[in-house]
Amino acid sequence: MSQREFLRQMPGHTGSTLNPGLASRLHLDAPLLTALLMLMLAGLTVLYSAGGESMELVWRQCLRFGAGLTVMLLVAQIPPRSYRFWAPFVYTGGLLLLVLVLVMGVEAKGAQRWLPIPGLGRFQPAEIMKLGVPAMVAWYFSERTLPPRLMDVVIALLLVGMPAMLIGLQPDLGTAILIAASGLVVLFMAGLSWRLIAIAIILVVTAAPLMYYFVLHDYQRNRVDTFLNPEADPRGAGWNIIQSKTAIGSGGVQGKGWLEGTQSRLDFLPESSTDFILAVLSEEFGLIGICVLLIMYLVIVGRGFFISWQAQETFARLLAASLTMTFFIYVFVNMGMVSGLLPVVGVPLPLVSYGGTSIVTLLASFGMLMSIHTHRRLISY
């Protein structure tokens, strides 16, 4: 019996609805892939409406999905031990690029985030770190005994802190926090003691006001102010959040119908195809649409957690859990921000919002999950 056939018969390997043989041969996880494709399809549907029925926008998004899926397919072929081997190098390289971006990066919209690649355009080194940081911290803990000792925690915090700091200096607070979160999730999953977690929470709560006054840039402080009281400047800074809440609220249970959302289609809702696309979905498909979307996300997250639970080594477990959790944090931060629960930080709704390198990074991380799941060995320990 070949390894692959044996795997298929393993308990917990819930076959695929598509084509179990093909999916496994390609190192793809059929349930995860199915859920992702459905989410993308839903995303394209909303995008068509949000972009004013522009097929061009949809095609360009499809192109990105295609690129992302290709990368996912490639990433899935690489066995997890290679990731583990390469993690320190990728991390170190990413750190150097982050320093480089501060020195010679291209400025756009008041922040220095881009690194020009001659002949290819430009890219954000922070994207590498979205995968690099959790991989690095997972690598670090896979080399140590768990639960981590205090010294290991300090070193892990440094590994997380350095790139987060560099990204925060660009300044790109949203990405910095999310990357830090992806690293901290590894720390949490590795068994960071509850006492330390409690201390950390107390520290963050007390430090937040100090951060507000001494660390944040003016534009970031404005965002927090706007979050706390959007009505203070309804025509200016508060406009986005008021209009997005109006879009969501006016959608009601059933929504106004596809292509019928007045808030987005009459241009009242800014950023309607990118960060605020959730408002379009809520307006046109109502609470029912939100439920369907949440369920799709929960299926993906659940499958991710299942994969990490099934993983055979510490590195793979920690990495899979972190990537899954980070994915959910993206969802939560975006939905929280659009519905007025959280301040406006530029986080797209994963796989639904139009644009960017984030789609490729995101699908690459799912490629890693699939790789972890499809490269299991018969005997792990």
Added chain:
Amino acid sequence: MRRPLTLKDHHHEQRIFSVRLMVGVILVLLLTLVLFSRMIWLQIIEHNRYTTLSDNNRIQTQAVAPPRGLITDRDGVILAENRPDFSLEVVVEQAGDLEGLLGKLRKLVTLDDDDLDQFEKRRHSARRPWEPVPLRGRLTEEEIARIVVNQYRLPGVRIVADPIRHYTHGILFSHVLGYVNRINAQDLDDMSLDQQRNYAGTHFYGRSGVERFYEDRLHGQVGYRQVETNARGRILRVLDEQPPVPGRDLRLTLSMKVQQAAYDALGDRRGAVVAIDPRDSSVLAFVSRPGFDPNLFVTGISHKDYSAYREDHDKPLFNRALQGRYPPGSTIKPFMGIAGLDAGVTNWQRTIFDPGYYQLEDNPHRYRDWKRWGHGRVDLHKAIVQSCDTYFYDLGFHLGIDRIHQYLSEFSLGQPTGIDLNNESTGILPSKKWKKAARGRPWFHGDTINASIGQGFVLVTPLQLATATAILASHGKQITPTLAAGEVHHTERHDLVLKDADNWQKMTDAMVDVTETLHGTAQNMRNDQYRVAAKSGTAQVFSVGQDETYNEKEIADRLLDHALLIAFAPADDPAIAVGVLVENGRHGGSTAGPVAHQVMDAWLLNDKGELDVPPPLAGAPGADNNGKETP
């Protein structure tokens, strides 16, 4: 790679991880619940509120201004109409570099400081985002062309057409038509709520003249339009529409021909002409000179133009015909004569001797006649024809001021005529009661003597003179001068019925002799086509405003007597009554006479110069009975 130490307890590590993973799953579910609750809050509990907000965003109810009624003369010649006015607007949000844009616009169209000040003010006042801000009105065709050609480099700039009032004959009808200008907060404050609603879409408001008096009729009823707009304020579709009811057109009794003749006849002199058709109370001409260009006021007059009008010593904004108060001088004499006859104080046979002055008993003061050596023996007929002051001193003295007041009131002298215009001046027709109240002093005989020849306290408007003349021409039948055709106005005055109705005809005869006999004071009005009854007047100007500065030549000029004249024609079947005033015109007959003559010609003669009296307006009061009592 693995060191022995790390191999220690995989089961333990997996157990820790599993617990943590469970915590993670619970955390995810909790946070999902938070999001879900938030959505329930927004989409179910607050749903109605946000639906309202969303509708308010996109649906706007726009008031649609009704088109203002047109104003025509009696023959349908358009005097006031609505023309599209092209104005320049800027959507500030689209403009980007506003300073740069204004700089570019400056090179294409003239923008003065007034325009820019207004623009800044409007830009900073409360408005919706993307709402355009008006920058300049009254673009010329050349300017429009220049803007359109350069449109591509003028982001946010657009040209819009709005109907605005246009007075086709400008200055000619300025004092009677008045003008509209932008409605302001004060106007709206003065309105009832219903009216305010009716003016929701209206930009213009009748400010003076006929435009003001007939504002309600000309304005019409506001309409509404529910539109869906996008965030940029662009109208995407009309959801519901209730069209406005246009204002009613207004046909005036004025005759273009007569108005023009009166305007031209006055020339550059300061003065006023009012002509009334006694058969139907129509006002045929209503002129006050100098006038002003009403079109300048419509979209807001510039400081420069306005101060030019304000500082002009000739006061072009002052409506002399309606509000100018002048001593009537000798033009009061026919009315005094009627009063004396009816009160029994005099008759056509009674004579007095005029030595050139009049003296009250036990008073050395001599009231002088204009003719130094006197007119000799004078009866009423001769006193009218030659304008003998002494005869009327005597007549007035015997009538007494209170009877003078009573009779002259019926001629609308010193009384509001009731014309359909606002802010009509009353003038002064003195009485004992009036002097006590106004001046706090008792009435003296000397006051009566002065009043008897239209001097002293007596002040009347040119409109009142014309009205009195029309009443005289229609043998006492009351005339309320009317500008709107088909409109009937009433005043408190009663028809004046004389004890002996023949006295009307005899007075007319005397007035005809003013124009037809050798000694008449207005012989220049005599003509072959029709007979004219007239009375000239020359009023002393006894004061010049102390706070006004004039150069010497001007002082002398403005101290000259005012020239007045009243006339009606044809004498046997009057179809026009005219009151003329020429400020500082010196002699009533020679200065004001030709003016009245030209006005009458314009009405009574056809293009070939033949007598061709136009019929009275159909449906007007008294149109069937031409106002004459059959003797």
